[in-house]
Amino acid sequence: MDAGAWLVVGLGNPGPEYERTRHNVGQMALAELGERAGASFKRHRTGARVAEIRLGTRPGGAPGPRTILAAPTSYMNVSGGPVAGLASYYDVPVERVVVLHDELDIDAGAVRLKRGGGEGGHNGLRSISKSLGDKDYFRVRIGIGRPPGRQDPADFVLKEFSSAERKDLPFLLMDAADAVELLVHSGLEAAQQKFHAPA
Numbered sequence: 001m002d003a004g005a006w007l008v009v010g011l012g013n014p015g016p017e018y019e020r021t022r023h024n025v026g027q028m029a030l031a032e033l034g035e036r037a038g039a040s041f042k043r044h045r046t047g048a049r050v051a052e053i054r055l056g057t058r059p060g061g062a063p064g065p066r067t068i069l070a071a072p073t074s075y076m077n078v079s080g081g082p083v084a085g086l087a088s089y090y091d092v093p094v095e096r097v098v099v100l101h102d103e104l105d106i107d108a109g110a111v112r113l114k115r116g117g118g119e120g121g122h123n124g125l126r127s128i129s130k131s132l133g134d135k136d137y138f139r140v141r142i143g144i145g146r147p148p149g150r151q152d153p154a155d156f157v158l159k160e161f162s163s164a165e166r167k168d169l170p171f172l173l174m175d176a177a178d179a180v181e182l183l184v185h186s187g188l189e190a191a192q193q194k195f196h197a198p199a
Contacts, residue, residue, distance in 0.1 A: 044086070
């Protein structure tokens with residue numbers, strides 16, 4: 001699984017007004033991965049903040065593969081340009097690109113993984129698929145649940161987590177980061193078996 005570098009992208013919108021919203025949970029999970037590695041992010045010419053790390057530790061104690069953590073500094077709906085630019089710059093093929101993103105169609109607090117498929121109306125994924133010219137990248141889908149009542153999903157994702165959700169948020173971010181590490185070290189099937197199993 002680890003021949004060459006990996007590119008792990010956390011999706012979100014730039015600016016302090018979006019920093020703690022549901023739509024930015026992908027970048028929050030990316031920050032968790034960066035903290036685990038003691039990484040510092042630097043601006044990259046492709047329009048992203050980037051940190052190069054060794055991702056986790058392999059079974060047996062060897063350091064994990066070279067991994068580029070990236071948070072596009074563009075708005076979500078045009079994040080594909082920076083992602084494609086980074087994949088080209090670091091020579092990472094699409095099958096070693098992992099995107100962390102919020103997912104309305106998954107219960108709040110759950111993490112699911114898949115490779116390829118549709119974008120489910122997610123503008124960030126749509127932009128990435130278009131810019132890469134390929135949908136066959138990995139997605140770590142971080143559940144935020146559906147909005148209550150008749151609330152517009154577009155408004156819901158741009159609101160901050162509720163106080164109850166904030167209590168569980170650290171565990172969700174740890175799960176998402178764990179899912180990335182397991183995916184990279186052991187493959188999609190192993191990660192799905194762990195995170196898709198009923199609690």
